[in-house]
Structure formats: C-alpha cells, structure tokens
Amino acid sequence: MRLLRGVTKPLFYAINKIDTPKSEPLLADFYQLGTDQLYPVSAEHGLGVAELLDAIYPLLPSVDDSDQLQQLPRVAVAGRPNVGKSTLVNALLGEERVVVSNIPGTTRDPIDSLVTYQDQRYIFTDTAGIRRRGKIDRGVEGYSVLRSLRAIGRSDIAVLLLDGVEGVTEQDTKIAGAILKQGRACILLINKWDLRAGDEKAREEYELEFRRRFPFLTWAPILYGSAIKPESLRRLFPLLNDVHTMFTKRVPTGTLNTWLQKILAIHPLPARKHKPSAMTKAAFITQVGGHLVPAEGE
Numbered sequence: 414m415r416l417l418r419g420v421t422k423p424l425f426y427a428i429n430k431i432d433t434p435k436s437e438p439l440l441a442d443f444y445q446l447g448t449d450q451l452y453p454v455s456a457e458h459g460l461g462v463a464e465l466l467d468a469i470y471p472l473l474p475s476v477d478d479s480d481q482l483q484q485l486p487r488v489a490v491a492g493r494p495n496v497g498k499s500t501l502v503n504a505l506l507g508e509e510r511v512v513v514s515n516i517p518g519t520t521r522d523p524i525d526s527l528v529t530y531q532d533q534r535y536i537f538t539d540t541a542g543i544r545r546r547g548k549i550d551r552g553v554e555g556y557s558v559l560r561s562l563r564a565i566g567r568s569d570i571a572v573l574l575l576d577g578v579e580g581v582t583e584q585d586t587k588i589a590g591a592i593l594k595q596g597r598a599c600i601l602l603i604n605k606w607d608l609r610a611g612d613e614k615a616r617e618e619y620e621l622e623f624r625r626r627f628p629f630l631t632w633a634p635i636l637y638g639s640a641i642k643p644e645s646l647r648r649l650f651p652l653l654n655d656v657h658t659m660f661t662k663r664v665p666t667g668t669l670n671t672w673l674q675k676i677l678a679i680h681p682l683p684a685r686k687h688k689p690s691a692m693t694k695a696a697f698i699t700q701v702g703g704h705l706v707p708a709e710g711e
C-alpha cells in the first residue's frame with residue numbers, strides 16, 4: 414500500500430478470501446492501514462466482486478461501440494518464432510506494447526491492438542510463433558500454437574512473416590497452408606530485409622526459393638521489408654486495403670451469370686441425343702455469402 418500511494422491513478426483496495434464470518438473481523442486490521450474504503454471480496458466464491466466492479470465502472474473511459482469494432486478489418490500477424498511479428502506490431506503501434514526478444518517463443522497469447530493509419534482503423538493480432546509440430550511441447554507451447562491458429566481463423570487477412578535471412582523453410586509453407594485452409598486473405602512480408610542490404614542477388618534468390626516452396630500462393634502480394642523501418646509499414650497499408658477490398662467483395666449476380674453463360678457457350682454441358690442440355694438454360698449462379706467465415710451454428 415505504501416508503494417501504491419505514490420501513484421496518481423484511482424486506487425481500490427480489495428481484501429480477498431473474506432468468505433466466512435470468522436474472516437470478517439480481520440477487515441478492521443486492514444482499515445488500520447489508513448484507507449477509508451476497502452472492498453472485501455472472495456475471488457473463489459464471487460462475494461463482493463459486484464460491489465468492486467460498481468465502484469470501478471464509472472471511472473473507466475468509454476470504449477468504442479463494440480459493433481463498430483466488429484466491422485474493422487482484422488489482421489493476424491503470423492509466422493515462425495522469432496521472425497519479428499511482435500516487432501512489427503509494436504512498430505505499428507509506435508510503442509512497446511508487446512514483448513520483443515531474440516528468444517523464440519516470446520509471445521504466448523494472441524494480443525489484439527487497434528491501429529489507426531490515415532483515418533482507417535484496423536485490429537492487428539500478434540500471435541505466438543508456430544514451430545514444427547514435432548518440436549512443440551505438449552504444455553503451454555501446444556496451446557499457444559492452437560491459439561495462434563484460432564487467431565488466424567478469426568482474422569480477415571493474415572500477414573505471414575518470413576525471415577529474410579534464414580530463407581523459406583518448410584514450416585513457412587505449413588503455416589501458409591493453415592492460412593489457406595482457413596480461407597483467409599494473405600500478404601507475405603519478407604522481414605529483416607535490412608540485414609540483406611547490399612546483397613544484390615538477395616531478391617532474386619529469395620524469389621526463386623519462394624516460387625519453389627509456395628507454388629500454391631502466387632496470388633498473395635509479397636512485400637520485402639523490415640518491421641523496424643517506417644517505410645515498410647507505409648507500404649503495408651495500401652496492400653492491406655486492396656486485399657481487404659477483394660476479400661469482402663460481393664460480385665453482383667448479373668455479372669456472375671454473364672460469366673457463367675459465356676463459359677457454358679465455350680464448354681457446353683454434355684448434350685443428350687444431340688439436343689442441348691436443358692441444364693444450360695437453367696444453370697444459375699449467385700454469391701450467397703461473403704468471406705469464408707462459418708456463421709454461428711452453421
């Protein structure tokens with residue numbers, strides 16, 4: 414309490430484990446510490462917690478309408494351990510919000526952050542690095558990986574970070590596969606490119622390796638850059654916007670059917686006894702849903 418007295422924020426003193434008549438008289442001792450308001454609670458039994466919340470609630474800043482937040486593009490930052498995911502998120506936030514270190518496995522839980530760039534808001538999720546399955550511990554790390562995969566599933570776009578120095582590994586391919594399987598949009602960021610400055614063959618080599626490892630991902634935009642360089646961050650946002658527009662695009666039914674009829678004219682459905690198939694006229698196409706997010710209960 415002496416330590417906390419110096420802070421300028423509102424302080425609430427909660428005395429825990431007050432859940433039996435015998436523990437109640439103990440409160441008097443705590444009042445002697447010189448505060449006029451204590452909150453006796455029992456965390457285990459939920460006693461007194463409502464009173465504490467009631468006291469805190471009026472002091473909380475009002476948050477954005479959560480509906481509005483739901484509409485924002487969600488971007489998961491994914492990749493192997495130590496590729497620079499947390500560094501990227503911190504750079505975007507301009508503050509040391511998430512822990513960065515050169516020890517792989519620093520991030521354990523997905524963390525959401527609200528990022529504003531040129532009046533557009535995004536929710537970025539820093540995720541735990543995903544290691545090769547055989548190497549993952551069963552305990553904490555196993556759950557971290559599971560939560561990373563779920564965070565990717567909840568996002569619209571995954572920014573897959575690759576290590577510009579170590580090159581493309583099989584594990585990168587696996588993570589890309591997980592992004593695809595969950596139907597997310599994807600941008601690749603070849604990070605730590607600052608360390609390859611002056612290496613003229615770097616780009617060519619990387620691209621070659623990349624095409625070999627990612628033949629299934631040629632549609633994803635690639636950015637060579639560095640999480641610690643502001644210019645890389647500036648180049649990331651236009652890509653995010655483009656990809657998000659495509660990801661949430663709804664193709665009008667008319668356009669789809671014009672396309673379908675054109676295709677059917679080139680590749681007619683099998684005709685029976687030289688009569689054009691009735692299917693050709695009846696064939697109809699419409700986009701019934703948006704991006705591949707399974708609706709609740711679907």
Ligand SMILES: Nc1nc2c(ncn2[C@@H]2O[C@H](COP(=O)(O)OP(=O)(O)OP(=O)(O)O)[C@@H](O)[C@H]2O)c(=O)[nH]1
Nearest residue numbers: 494495496497498499500514518519520542639640
């Ligand atoms: N030179 C250089 N170093 C970088 C860059 N980005 C990250 N690093 C360094 O790479 C190391 C790992 O960075 P983190 O951001 O902790 O990596 P992470 O992907 O979040 O790692 P996990 O949380 O363990 O999965 C740190 O020492 C960073 O300083 C970069 O663009 N250039």
Ligand SMILES: [Mg+2]
Nearest residue numbers: 498499519520
């Ligand atoms: Mg991290």
